[in-house]
Amino acid sequence: MTTDTLNNTSTADIEVAVNQGDNSGNHDHKMTGIKRWLYTTNHKDIGTLYLWFAFIMLLTGGALAMVIRAELFQPGLQLVEPDFFNQLTTVHGLVMVFGAIMPAFTGFANWMLPMMLGAPDMALPRMNNWSFWILPFAFAILLGSFFMESGAPNFGWTFYAPLSTTYSNGSTAFFGFAVHIMGISSIMGAINIVVTIMNMRAPGMTYMKMPLFVWTFFITAYLLIVVMPVLAGVVTMILTDTYFGTSFFDAAGGGDPVMFQHIFWFFGHPEVYIMILPAFGIISTTIPAFSRKKLFGYSSMVYATSSIALLSFLVWAHHMFTTGMPLFGELFFMYCTMLIAVPTGVKIFNWVATMWRGSLSFETPMLFSIAFVILFTIGGFSGLMLAMTPVDFQYHDTYFVVAHFHYVLVTGSLFSLYAGAYFWLPKWTGHMYNDTLSKWHFWCSLISVNLLFFPMHFLGLAGMPRRIPDYALQFADFNKWVSIGGFAFGLSQLIFLAVVIKCIRGGEKALAKPWDGAVGLEWTVASPAPYHTFSAPPSQQDIDKQHEN
Amino acid sequence: MGKHKLILLMLVSVVTNVAWADTQLNxxxxxxxxxxxxxxxxxxxxxxxxxxxxxxxxxxxxxIIFHRKSKGAKPADFHESxxxxxxxxxxxxxxxxxxxxxxxxxxxxxxxNENSDVTIQITGSQWKWHYKYFDQDIEYYSVLSTPREQYQNQQQTSVVKDENYLLEVDKPLVIPTNKKVRFLITSDDVIHSWWVPAFAIKQDANPGFINEAWTRVDEPGTYRGQCAELCGKDHGFMPIVVEVKSPEDYDIWLTEQQQRIAQAANAEQASLSSSMSKEELMQLGETTYTAYCSACHQITGLGLPPAFPALKGSAIATGTIKDHIDIVINGKAGTGMQAYGKQLTLKEIAAVVTYERNAWGNNTGDLVQSADVKAVSGEQ
Known part of the structure; x- marks a missing residue:
């Protein structure tokens, strides 16, 4: 293996690559069959693994959500028992956050960062392999717990103590170990991203010449490195409280259950930005491409992203306004949270300014990007409403919150992932996707996702708490519509699966640069991207050309 | 066109839905x-x-409309300002x-929270609320009163649901109008959250800590809310009902409560010297078991292990009577098993222990009387 890899960067390769920045496919040296995927250290292979894994998890988490929606279709308990209902909501949350959204972004990072930086691979390829391959085990433990005597974790993905400790159903160990492994995977992935960006940029690519996509992943990776160990800490405390008799979160032993929430949300709030900053990066790539106009306010975008990241460490307790914080604490966290609206607003204004007086066309990536800007902004508005402490007392732990974070995570993060996937599918597969099918995917998703999540605002305002398996009669009408939207949205995602499979198998040949407005070094290599790209760095002119465009 | 028609149809059917008129949006x-x-x-x-x-x-x-490439729009080249x-x-x-x-x-x-007229301690536990009036010696539990048949629909029963389905309790909290009422909120087990939207109060009940909230209600009436923090299996089944009465009616209610407490104490005393037949014990035991125990240990006595153990054939339900009474009175620390000494009368505890020792094939034949319960609780 080692000699093989070393030989790959032989002088012959470099000479070939000097001209075009890509290798001919003859020097791939990849293994065949399952071994290729198990042993691979190639950033493109690992990116592909991450993306497929994330999509499988999206369908898994979606299936759990559809059982939830089926139970909530009408009042009364029809399909599942309350305890199993709690297991469904808990595992749905964990699978979507740690299994779908985060690995999907890591998949994008793996595929795109080296190609955007003009680097031959990620800086730490073997760790890269490991950080992916422990993930399936983490989720095997988590999902396997459904089949254990205790059942799956049932205390919410936020695992508040003492529900997750003293009063847990016995699944805390499975939960704890699964989350520990996910955390290790994330930390390794983040270290790899930081090291790659700091050390592997092509000569001449200064920080302020990096694509905004790279910037957002750079900042996100730092957030991950700071907060994932905090998550690991709180999970360990939960484990020792449950199994080794400590009392971190037990008042009877001198602990404090609210301290759990402080530690958890110190991780949890930056985690929210970990799932949205890379989305900003993708949207900042697609909107200029299909507006045929340079991104408005590049440097202000960099500063806005950094501000959001820094502020994310000062707002965690806005998840905890009802825990009985002192007035001063409530005011501090309310003001800081409201402040986040400023840099977030700057980003949205910049995207609109990018579109303004551009030359717009509406290919599927652009459709998803426009939907992202509008629907993410709606999620931002409800976020601002939630920031106001006095009103948060009414919104907190209701369906209004459920609506808010699904607008941000589904029509925000997930839609940006679709925009990015359609944008780079030609580069990944060498084929254009089926345009008609992709438009079906977009329009079905757009309509159903709003039918699914918009009425949740009304449900929350009318007083429906979240995480309940049954509800009072006045909530019946909206819940029916929400469930119908949920099934439709879930099924619509199968169209995407069809599009991807068709695109891998064949279709119109993609040009090296299929989008006339696209910029970036990834478009200077062939489509599909050769197994090894940029074995020799791109020229200064190439780099500057991408930046000046 | 077909797609647009479908969307239109969906919108129309949403708008004209019959029950829509009383749906609250805001x-x-x-x-x-x-x-x-x-x-x-x-x-x-x-x-x-x-x-x-x-x-x-x-x-x-x-x-999107005017700067389209298809309309021949040429991109401007500004990109910062x-x-x-x-x-x-x-x-x-x-x-x-x-x-x-x-x-x-x-x-x-x-x-x-200062200068309150009335102070009430609210304690959440899985899955009920306990209200204790300061300076009045009045305290009681408040539990869901919607009958189980209405929400257990798996068996395809078609019981009609009440108007206040899942939002009704046996004994509501009662407070006076135009008085500053202060709530001291805490919990016996996990975190709950006491929420009444009409008062704009949502305050977490944290075990081992006390939170404060207050209200001053203008109009008499009945106001409903629910637990707002995931607190385990029956989180969706612990509603809150507050009855707000005029100060005069409130005083009448207080007097009634005092009398009821006195009567209950007398009945408790009387039950010590009387003994009940097996039929009486089993009947009261089953009612009590269904109301207080079956949420965890299930009607079948099989429980939901490992969190909620089975009682059928269990070591406690078939072991010594004293241990059995003891765990019902005092609960078991570090588990979901609550102390029922304060929640049930001596007679009810006697009946429920008798029931558990003789139901589901636990045919111990033991009969437990109020005096036996008193003997165990008196030891402590």
């Missing part, structure tokens, strides 16, 4: 000065967001300050 205004301030704040932010949304999306759609960036940083800051000022005022009012 936050409640509530019945206190604070809840009305909260409502106003909610509307203020909602309006500001709506206006910003219309402006931003309007500009965007203008672009410090002036514009400063402008759209400054305007939101001004708007935020305009929102923060009323929010701060309301919040300060909400957190002023």
């Amino acid at each position: 936050l409640t205004k509530g019945v206190t000065a604070v809840s009305r301030d909260v409502y106003d704040l909610h509307m203020l932010v909602l309006y500001i967001c709506t206006v910003i949304g219309i402006l931003v999306f309007g500009i965007m759609f203008w672009s 410090t002036k514009v960036e400063i402008l759209w940083t400054a305007i939101p800051i001004v708007l935020l300050i305009a929102m923060a000022i009323p929010a701060t005022k309301t919040l300060i009012a909400m957190e002023d």
